Amino acid sequence: MNTTVERLILFVAVFLSVLYLPWWLTLLFLICMSYYFPFYMEIIFFGFIFDKLFLASREAPYAALALSVIILITVSFIRRNIRK
Amino acid sequence: MSFLLKSKPKSGFDYRILLGLVFFLVLLFISIFFPKFSRSISHNAMIPLWTLKEKSVNFTYYIGNFFVWKSNLIKENSKLKDEISVYKLNKIDYDLLVKENEELKESVGRNVSTNRTLSKVLSKPPQSPFDTFVVDVGSGSGITVGNRAYISDTIILGLVSETTENTSIIKMFSNGDQSVVSVSSRTGANFVLEGIGGANFKVVVPKETDIVWGDSFLHSGLKDSVMAVVYYVDTNSQSSFKTVHLRMPGNVFQTKSVFIEK
Numbered sequence: 001m002n003t004t005v006e007r008l009i010l011f012v013a014v015f016l017s018v019l020y021l022p023w024w025l026t027l028l029f030l031i032c033m034s035y036y037f038p039f040y041m042e043i044i045f046f047g048f049i050f051d052k053l054f055l056a057s058r059e060a061p062y063a064a065l066a067l068s069v070i071i072l073i074t075v076s077f078i079r080r081n082i083r084k
Numbered sequence: 085m086s087f088l089l090k091s092k093p094k095s096g097f098d099y100r101i102l103l104g105l106v107f108f109l110v111l112l113f114i115s116i117f118f119p120k121f122s123r124s125i126s127h128n129a130m131i132p133l134w135t136l137k138e139k140s141v142n143f144t145y146y147i148g149n150f151f152v153w154k155s156n157l158i159k160e161n162s163k164l165k166d167e168i169s170v171y172k173l174n175k176i177d178y179d180l181l182v183k184e185n186e187e188l189k190e191s192v193g194r195n196v197s198t199n200r201t202l203s204k205v206l207s208k209p210p211q212s213p214f215d216t217f218v219v220d221v222g223s224g225s226g227i228t229v230g231n232r233a234y235i236s237d238t239i240i241l242g243l244v245s246e247t248t249e250n251t252s253i254i255k256m257f258s259n260g261d262q263s264v265v266s267v268s269s270r271t272g273a274n275f276v277l278e279g280i281g282g283a284n285f286k287v288v289v290p291k292e293t294d295i296v297w298g299d300s301f302l303h304s305g306l307k308d309s310v311m312a313v314v315y316y317v318d319t320n321s322q323s324s325f326k327t328v329h330l331r332m333p334g335n336v337f338q339t340k341s342v343f344i345e346k
Contacts, residue, residue, distance in 0.1 A: 019133050022210035039100040041107055048111040052126035054212035056245035056255040062115055064213075069108055 003037075011042055018049055030068070034075040043068045124248040127218065131250065134206040134218075138340075182237075200234070200343040201225055206251065209337055215259040215281055216245070219342050223247045227344055232309070234343040239333055240309035241342060254342065257303075257311060258283045258332065266301040266311055270294075277301065277312060283332040285312050291319065291326050301330060 010033060017026045026046075034040035047068025055063060114122050203219035212218070221227050231244040233254045245255035257264045262279040271294050277285040289295060297317060303309040312330035319326040 016133075018211075019130060019207070020137055020211065023213035024210070027213075039098075039104060041100070041104045044104065044108050044111060048115065049126060050213070051115065052123045053130060053207065053218065054214055054216050054253070056214060056216045056253040056259075060261075061119070062112065065108075065111060065115065072104065 007037060007042075014042070014046060015049075018046055018053075023050075023054075031071060031075065034072055035079060038079070039076055040072065043072050120248065123246065124251075127248050127251040131206065131220070199346045201227065201346065203252070203342050203344055205340055205342055208339070209282065215242075215256040215279070215283070217241070217254040217256070217342060219252050219254060219344070220250065221344065222250045222252050224249045226346055227252050228346070232345045234309065234345065235334065235336060235339045236343075238308065238310050240303045240311055241332070241336065244344065252344070254344075256283065256332075256336075258285055264311070265304055267304055268295065269300040269302050269308075269310075274304075275301065277330060283336045285330040287328045287330070288325050289328060291324055293326070295326075295328050300333075 014026065014029050014033060017029055030040075030043050030046060034043050044065070047065040050064035050068075051062060055061065201221055203221040205217055206220055207218040209215055209217075217233070219233075227244055227247050229244055229247060233241045233244060235241050240257070242254050242256040242259070244252050246253040255262070256279070257277070258279040258281060260279055260281045263276050264279070266275055266277045267273070268275065273294070275287050275289065275295075277287050280286055295314060295317065297314055299314045300310050301312045301314075303311045310333055313333045314328055315331050316329040317326055318329065
């Protein structure tokens with residue numbers, strides 16, 4: 001399958017999982033996705049959505065967005081340094 | 085003879101990183117400068133999907149329960165009928181006590197009238213990682229930040245933390261970063277309960293403190309609201325303190341509607 005189409009389908013799947021599945025399962029999916037695809041930028045969008053939909057804390061208003069960036073950087077770094 | 089490595093890293097700048105950085109900065113900019121607007125857009129876009137979820141989940145629930153033994157259904161039915169008759173009697177007692185309580189409060193000049201709005205739960209844990217509920221009433225219905233949310237007449241859930249035109253976010257008292265003052269219904273002593281997520285609380289107290297299994301803790305306020313019930317007391321013989329574990333009464337995460345007190 002074309003990578004773009006694959007990415008699009010999985011984007012919809014993860015998007016639905018944000019709405020319907022437990023947060024920890026979505027987090028696991030996102031980590032897997034960011035390992036599977038090179039530089040999975042969509043994770044930043046999902047972090048943003050998490051913040052907007054569920055986060056009520058005024059103390060750390062961008063927690064999920066920050067976490068998504070940390071995951072993206074960490075997983076991309078690991079991915080780069082692992083030989084396939 | 086030398087061979088080039090197949091996975092030799094390419095040199096040069098990866099433009100995807102720049103794109104990612106720009107994307108992140110744009111979303112951060114929206115979050116910082118248009119927090120209400122972006123939350124409102126997100127919630128309004130999700131309301132149809134959350135409603136759809138409710139309908140589809142009910143549908144699958146009925147499919148799952150279609151294949152049940154008839155004998156099991158008969159047993160369950162008779163058990164439920166017995167339970168209902170007991171609850172009906174309890175309800176009569178409860179109504180009498182509530183009425184008496186309200187009359188007593190009125191006689192000492194305390195205003196007991198409340199203005200509550202019923203709201204449907206759109207999203208709740210475990211979808212949300214922050215012990216928050218999203219409900220379908222917002223500032224358009226007169227809900228403001230700080231309003232109390234109840235799951236029944238007396239069981240308090242938390243406070244409204246954010247509102248949009250059509251939705252609100254309720255932050256439960258059990259949220260991980262919260263500590264809330266509570267009163268023991270039996271002894272009247274005050275304690276600071278620490279939220280640990282998943283509708284759970286804990287409090288560390290000296291061993292001699294009078295807290296036992298089943299004690300109810302009330303939220304301080306005009307109307308008594310039950311916040312948590314003790315389900316486990318962890319006492320260590322080597323420590324002079326004990327850890328009391330509490331939980332919100334009832335199954336909070338099964339609730340489909342919430343009352344918001346204005």
